[in-house]
């Protein structure tokens with residue numbers, strides 16, 4: 294029964310692109326075969342080449358399907374033990390395509406023309422996978438982000454895999470909806486599109502209007518027989534994986550990889566699970582500025598039919614909207630690093646730009662979980678990368694599970710250093726995620742690292758965004774764009790792991806690296822939060838001071854505030870000592886103010902004094918702090934030290950640029966002003982306890 298389409302909003306995607314040929318097929322319940330109602334030749338074509346070649350001409354019985362709600366290889370094996378002819382037929386199909394391809398590859402290697410034939414073979418492989426159907430497409434998509442499994446040269450070709458395939462019969466789809474939802478179609482929907490608006494590997498989507506509320510919805514219907522075919526393909530693939538691993542020289546347990554992806558495929562085939570994911574995703578990210586996550590209609594959702602809010606828009610990849618790409622990057626980092634619940638399949642087709650300028654997410658079948666300790670480890674690794682601390686980075690790789698603890702660290706660190714040095718050579722802003730992951734993949738392949746699956750999904754989701762971004766702006770870099778976000782996270786997060794990484798970053802061998810704090814602060818000010826997606830004029834020092842002040846005075850900035858107060862107290866203490874030394878010497882030499890020729894100020898106090906100067910400069914916004922400022926070497930020459938003390942004292946006396954700070958104070962919100970008033974008291978408290986501690990120490994010694 295096809296209802297007449299009424300005046301729905303303009304179709305989201307041109308249906309002509311996914312032209313549906315009218316089909317006349319139905320299920321023969323006895324044989325579980327899709328059979329023609331009329332001419333067989335027409336029907337097989339209508340069900341489409343993919344269906345035919347994939348062995349989709351059967352469905353599991355309901356008891357078999359029920360026993361397979363989750364991935365279970367032994368159950369799959371026991372089902373297919375009873376269907377040897379179906380298995381044989383599929384094996385022949387695979388042998389005829391993949392087998393032939395492997396034989397050609399073998400021939401190439403015998404004839405020593407593998408390199409020559411590489412492009413042809415890679416492209417042939419892609420075509421074969423498309424022909425073999427969803428299990429192959431999905432697994433190939435998945436391994437295309439596994440540089441540890443696939444030679445780098447093949448990755449490009451596999452990443453081209455398009456999963457948009459011909460739709461299946463609308464009649465079959467409508468029957469499925471009625472059967473699954475248990476009511477006639479026209480009782481549920483007052484209107485439904487007579488053709489699917491989009492078709493994908495696992496299902497196809499119709500636009501409809503709910504009879505009960507009049508809301509426009511998208512109804513995704515699963516391909517008939519998809520579970521049967523995917524189960525069979527997985528069984529065969531798993532067997533092949535074992536064989537390939539034994540024959541080929543793969544360093545990963547390929548069967549385990551197949552198992553992992555089979556589990557995620559099975560979860561994807563359960564639309565109830567997808568609806569749950571969508572609800573959680575909407576709760577977590579649906580309120581972010583300019584992000585839209587469609588609502589799920591659970592009452593009209595089953596394992597094979599999913600009903601959700603209709604989203605009207607264009608593919609993000611087809612419009613030029615860098616703002617939305619940035620929203621996507623921001624949202625991705627919220628997913629990955631804030632909550633660890635992320636969209637693991639954000640391919641360009643699943644990201645839309647709505648007509649009112651929002652970024653809409655679709656397809657919640659595959660979600661990833663990024664555990665807290667891994668998230669913190671990832672942030673640490675980014676910090677180490679930005680600060681060029683490659684030894685620490687190699688350790689991070691072990692923590693993140695990218696590098697086995699047994700790996701030859703020296704060699705690996707050297708290789709990694711090469712990759713990363715290259716990546717950061719043009720500055721953090723210019724790190725290309727695509728290049729970085731490509732080069733990293735090559736190194737990993739060489740050193741036989743394993744990429745944990747959680748990480749490959751993270752890489753993939755970032756690479757997709759960078760890909761879309763590059764279409765808009767060839768110079769856009771995801772990592773550069775997100776470093777502000779990471780900086781802000783590190784400065785504000787309360788997790789012990791991140792607190793200690795911040796501490797470790799700011800205090801190198803006990804020396805306070807104010808340059809690093811400055812760079813984190815200024816980077817974090819560029820972070821586009823959901824509230825502050827406004828462009829700050831970089832050259833307006835008042836704005837910057839105001840932002841730094843506002844940040845350090847808020848609850849979130851408490852940790853940084855404490856560090857700054859501590860450093861101020863140390864600096865003022867050192868300043869006091871230096872002034873005292875100068876005045877005593879000057880008095881004894883009958884001079885108004887002079888450097889003592891033999892300064893007795895300790896190295897540590899010298900550092901504190903210099904830090905104070907830098908803090909004052911930072912607050913005055915007058916001078917950019919140079920890199921490497923914290924690299925103090927011990928003063929061997931006392932004369933040099935005393936000159937520096939003298940210069941520092943003069944410099945402190947000459948800093949007048951601190952005045953803008955005072956101008957900014959009245960502009961701060963009242964609660965921040967109150968917090969500011971407390972600061973001098975805190976500072977005096979710290980100073981007093983420092984002076985007291987030193988006096989007691991000296992008295993005792």
Ligand SMILES: Nc1ncnc2c1ncn2[C@@H]1O[C@H](COP(=O)(O)OP(=O)(O)OP(=O)(O)O)[C@@H](O)[C@H]1O
Pocket residue numbers: 305306456490491492493494495496497498511513587601602603604605638642643655656657658
């Ligand atoms: N809520 C919606 N509103 C409008 N169009 C939608 C909606 N959901 C899905 N679509 C359309 O249907 C297409 C396929 O949907 P979806 O990606 O969810 O299917 P899938 O079978 O999970 O696909 P894939 O093979 O990519 O995983 C989308 O790319 C989009 O064009």
